[in-house]
Amino acid sequence: MTNRQVTLAERPIGMITPATTNLIETEIPVCKDGEALIKVAMLSIDPTIRTWMNDAPGYLPPIEIGAVIRSSGTGVVIESKTPRYNVGDIVFGSTNWQEYVIADEENKFQVIPSGMGIDLATTMNVLGVTGLTAYFGLLEVGEFKKGDVVVVSGAAGATGSVVGQIAKARGASKVVGIAGGPEKCAEVVEKYGFDVCLDYREPGLRKKLHEVCPKGIDLFFDNVGGIILDDALANIAMHGRFVICGAISQYNAMEKPQGLLNHTMLIMRRGTMKGFIILDFLPRSGEAQLALAGMVLDGSLSHQEHLVQGLENAPDALNLLFSGGNHGKTLVVVDETIKLA
Numbered sequence: 600m601t602n603r604q605v606t607l608a609e610r611p612i613g614m615i616t617p618a619t620t621n622l623i624e625t626e627i628p629v630c631k632d633g634e635a636l637i638k639v640a641m642l643s644i645d646p647t648i649r650t651w652m653n654d655a656p657g658y659l660p661p662i663e664i665g666a667v668i669r670s671s672g673t674g675v676v677i678e679s680k681t682p683r684y685n686v687g688d689i690v691f692g693s694t695n696w697q698e699y700v701i702a703d704e705e706n707k708f709q710v711i712p713s714g715m716g717i718d719l720a721t722t723m724n725v726l727g728v729t730g731l732t733a734y735f736g737l738l739e740v741g742e743f744k745k746g747d748v749v750v751v752s753g754a755a756g757a758t759g760s761v762v763g764q765i766a767k768a769r770g771a772s773k774v775v776g777i778a779g780g781p782e783k784c785a786e787v788v789e790k791y792g793f794d795v796c797l798d799y800r801e802p803g804l805r806k807k808l809h810e811v812c813p814k815g816i817d818l819f820f821d822n823v824g825g826i827i828l829d830d831a832l833a834n835i836a837m838h839g840r841f842v843i844c845g846a847i848s849q850y851n852a853m854e855k856p857q858g859l860l861n862h863t864m865l866i867m868r869r870g871t872m873k874g875f876i877i878l879d880f881l882p883r884s885g886e887a888q889l890a891l892a893g894m895v896l897d898g899s900l901s902h903q904e905h906l907v908q909g910l911e912n913a914p915d916a917l918n919l920l921f922s923g924g925n926h927g928k929t930l931v932v933v934d935e936t937i938k939l940a
């Protein structure tokens with residue numbers, strides 16, 4: 600038996616192509632004292648993986664050429680030489696794009712509690728990185744207040760769909776989504792319960808934002824950046840807060856990022872714009888997971904997972920995020936037999 604891994608072959612320009620990655624086979628790592636061997640179940644496919652492929656400054660160093668693609672994921676402990684993990688534990692952490700990974704002092708995993716009645720894919724979605732990002736980004740970074748007019752870009756996606764639902768549940772006066780195409784916009788309203796959704800592929804987004812938010816946007820949760828952020832800035836309310844969570848429209852074009860024209864509106868309207876990285880909130884993940892698990896279990900939080908089968912299809916799964924081909928949280932199933940009890 601071998602360990603299949605996906606490594607970075609060359610730095611992509613624009614979308615990743617078959618030449619960007621290599622699928623290789625290596626020996627399964629040997630589990631030493633103080634370590635555990637994990638068989639990978641599912642990979643979390645996140646837009647940030649694309650940024651790590653660039654040779655550019657970021658919050659983590661670029662992935663080296665030849666290295667296994669960095670990624671979080673879940674798996675099951677199949678051998679343990681440490682009291683930290685028991686064989687059979689389902690764990691979450693830095694699995695990277697491969698079938699087996701060692702947990703040690705440098706690469707620690709979190710044991711996922713069983714018996715909650717929430718399956719592994721949902722756990723990786725709502726209780727994983729994107730759910731936590733939505734929760735802390737809206738409530739802490741955005742300082743959400745009851746009665747806020749909230750606008751969310753990337754509204755049909757994993758992060759955006761949860762942001763809008765939390766805002767609605769906590770008393771936003773209006774929740775507006777922005778998404779690509781009529782099908783996604785229908786999903787945002789019908790499945791996720793936003794009040795309205797605007798299709799950014801249609802012309803006139805700036806004007807339409809004014810029509811649906813005549814008094815301006817109190818809280819803009821931005822997953823996209825570029826022209827959508829600029830159109831939202833033109834509509835900021837007095838003392839509006841802009842949460843810069845992501846800029847997916849720019850990740851494939853980092854050599855020539857798009858600047859903003861309407862940033863002077865921050866001055867006119869005394870607004871703020873604040874970026875954040877979810878890693879800074881991880882020590883507090885328990886409080887968010889408790890709240891979000893409650894919403895999943897009482898049925899007040901809709902969610903969907905876009906499952907792509909097979910480690911070898913991880914690069915295609917990453918591209919789905921950039922073409923908008925994903926519906927909900929994108930996950931790659933590496934071993935479908937591993938389940939959360």
Ligand SMILES: NC(=O)c1ccc[n+]([C@@H]2O[C@H](COP(=O)([O-])OP(=O)(O)OC[C@H]3O[C@@H](n4cnc5c(N)ncnc54)[C@H](OP(=O)(O)O)[C@@H]3O)[C@@H](O)[C@H]2O)c1
Binds near residue numbers: 728732823
């Ligand atoms: N700050 C943090 O710590 C943190 C943590 C997690 C995620 N994020 C960020 O949150 C954002 C969403 O991530 P996610 O994992 O939840 O992905 P996602 O929203 O599930 O998927 C990405 C979506 O982005 C949209 N998109 C792609 N290219 C676009 C473009 N050029 N213009 C407009 N929309 C575009 C597509 O939706 P449409 O079909 O609607 O176009 C696509 O479905 C990303 O920017 C990510 O980097 C940040």
